[in-house]
Amino acid sequence: MTESSFKGRGLISGKAEGPALLSLKAFTFAHGVDPSTGVVTDVRSDIRGSNVRGRVLFYPFGKGSTTASAWFLETVRMGNSPSAIVTEGVDLSAVIGSVMAREVYGKGVPVVSGIARDAYSKIAAGSKVRVDSERGEVKAQG
């Protein structure tokens, strides 16, 4: 089995794994993910209808309302959060949401940035991904 390895910058530390869920478009939890199910509802998203729960969620950038951190936190509260978030640019909503999740619900979600969207083509949707954000490492099984 081949394994692709990518190096980014860990913004929220932790280790996590899960099947890959990849969006090539800017992503938001605000009105974009239903916190009570984890399903992506954003009509402009290329992964609309997919469920983020337990997945390693990849997207290039955040977008839209600054309430996205609260929507993300609510998704954590309801037990439907992704296991890790991997982005190209820095999405402050993911960073802030994850700090609050650790503090209030004792559940941090590792966040890694700096992994360019070109890399996504080397990762098959649903393939197993391991994230070690302390090292900034993202490893995907081929």
Added chain:
Amino acid sequence: MHLDSNQENLLRGEGGEARQFAMEIVTKVGDAVGASSLVPIKSAHVLAHYSSLHDAGVDVLERFAESGGRFAVPTSVDPASIDLQNWKSFGIPEEYARKQFRLCDAYGRLGGMRCWSCVPYQVCNFPKQGEAVAWAESSAVVFANSVLGCRSNKITAGMDVACAVLGMTPSFGMLEDEGRRASVAFRVGFDWLSELDYRSLGYFVGKSSGSRVSVLEGLPPTVTSDDLKHLGAAAASAGPVTMIHYPGITPGSPTLAAASGGEKVEEVEVTRRDLDEVRADLDQTEEAPDLVALGVPHLSANELGALANLLEGKKLKAGTKMYLYTSSHAYDMAARTGIASTIEASGARITHSTDAEISPLKALGFEVVMTNSAKLAEIISSEGEVRMRYASQKEIVERVTG
């Protein structure tokens, strides 16, 4: 990010749990964006609507309040998802209201200025030129940077409360000269712009500039601060806009060259056709509205007065409701001056402490909403549940009254 010894102590918990939690948030943000340091702020503006903050937001606010948090700087509070005084008469379910009131109570304990308004700069939060602030609410941030000449990033939910509790924010982006430099210039050549034109213009600027800071030249001298409020709000709804330099208005930016730091910028001439295209984009149906919603962002007392003049002696047609959204402050003023009674005699209602884009319109049964707010039209239509109509307030009043 470099922390001084006092800030290190706060992060270790020596200033209490609430400030430690706040430091966890701001240091992670500072590190993520590569900020050099934490700097003092003069004021904060924080989000309060249950529709986006959810139960998790209630938990966070209560955590801050119960662990001894107290705002360190004057902190104004954004609108709620319900009219806090008259919510029952607007059909809001009791359970929903109770959640919203828990959020509101937490802000009371934290020491927030409970103006419940998205236009704090017209109500109770008056920073001056050059001061650093930490404001949430994108339209208020654009106004702060572009009209007041103070310095604010667009602060994310949760971070807003953290900055308010600490009286500090990481220095990056809009707080630094480099981040405020314009790299695109828009020019309008009209002698006069209608109230709708200002909003369409803002929307065009927001769509066209992306994350770039822009300059907008050639606004007519008749432009009001209310016009700039709506222009900036429209821009920030259409794209990730945090600042627009208006030469002659924005402090420290008398000319295009001053705004761009002397660098060459892309120049865009805005035509009547550009504004007409925005209007066509946002006016999405021919259907008759079941709700007219005006005041996103909140109407000032002056704007309520203008609407009273338009509505005087007219009656709303059956089947259409009209809600005018404003701050509690402007609401009180309208009540004292007779403006409110003129408006209400037409069948329209003034609602305060909430706003249309953060209230449960769909759950309240509205299918087609008409507005002159490009911001409301953009937000609601992107959610895809309620259909939007977009026209000037004069056209709207003519259409829905008899």
